[in-house]
Amino acid sequence: MKVPEIMKQRMAFSFEVFPPKTDKGMQTLTGEGGVLDKLYTLKPDYISCTYGAGGSNVGLNVEVLKSIKKSGVSIPITHFTCVGNTKAGIKEQLETYLSNGIDHILALRGDLPFGWKGTGGDLHYATELVKFIRDSFGDKFTIGVAGSPEGHIQCRSIEADIAFLKQKQDNGADFIMTQLCWDMDQFRWWIDAIRAAGITMPVDVGIMPVLDARATINMALSRNGCVMPRALSELISKYWTFPDPFTADAEPKDAKSDAEYAQKKSDFREAGIEYTIKLIDEYRVAGIDGIHLYALNKYDDVARIVKESGIWDL
């Protein structure tokens, strides 16, 4: 079954992983008894794999997706971007996906590498990529697209952003995967706004588990400009590792401070898991069609969130 069809019947649940940079990381993810094998036990509807800027990790991305396909448990979805890709290069890569049975794609513009002004490729926006895939491959691919409930960081207005999202639908996209958003009032506004704009695609919500203060701040602010609600800011403040979470790894100087540091990180993780579960509850009543958890190539904490939130039973 295709992902949008699953979402028509019930709420979907899925994971996102990334291609590891090392052989050891690859073995940990895709090897026997590895992270993917453990994630399959949770029976996610699909597992998506990210795609690096300029196709820098394309070989490893395909390897991860082939391994998911081979499992027969979950649908593999590849992320794909315009960055550094010519039309001929895109066709070639998409043919490779199809020949490996990977027929679901998240069509993105891509994060621009530092210092770049544009994609450096033949296509400039996700709208163009969606059209190109449909023109070149007909219905062979099921196409997901990104949606930004707070507006993409570079959009001239949220209305323009929503208009481009509608254009992605008109060009042939099938479903939306959202950028992370902790601001639930904004999210509810956005859902109403996209429906009013005639966007009928199912909405799969991207959730990054709050497990680490540094990663949370980094994800919110390095590229996305996400609002952090008071409750999340308080959580980060309460378990702050001095002088700051970005340099603290080097900071502990003796056994006592090492232990205090480890305790704070562990306490933050516990509170973050609770926060993430409550966020999932709020999303589930906000009229969405799927929960997409960034598994971050890990199992234990993600499995807890899946089980304790109840999305395992979806």
Ligand code: FAD
């Ligand atoms: P677009 O929809 O093209 O939008 C980009 C900007 O241009 C927006 O401000 C929009 O308002 C504006 N715009 C759109 N169309 C037009 C137009 N026709 N004319 C003028 N302006 C326009 N990045 C990666 O590199 N690899 C990944 O694997 C990856 N995975 C992701 C997964 C998810 C679920 C999400 C939400 C994002 C992911 N990203 C990934 C990040 C994504 O590539 C960035 O957010 C990127 O900056 C924008 O991608 P987009 O597809 O939303 O772009």
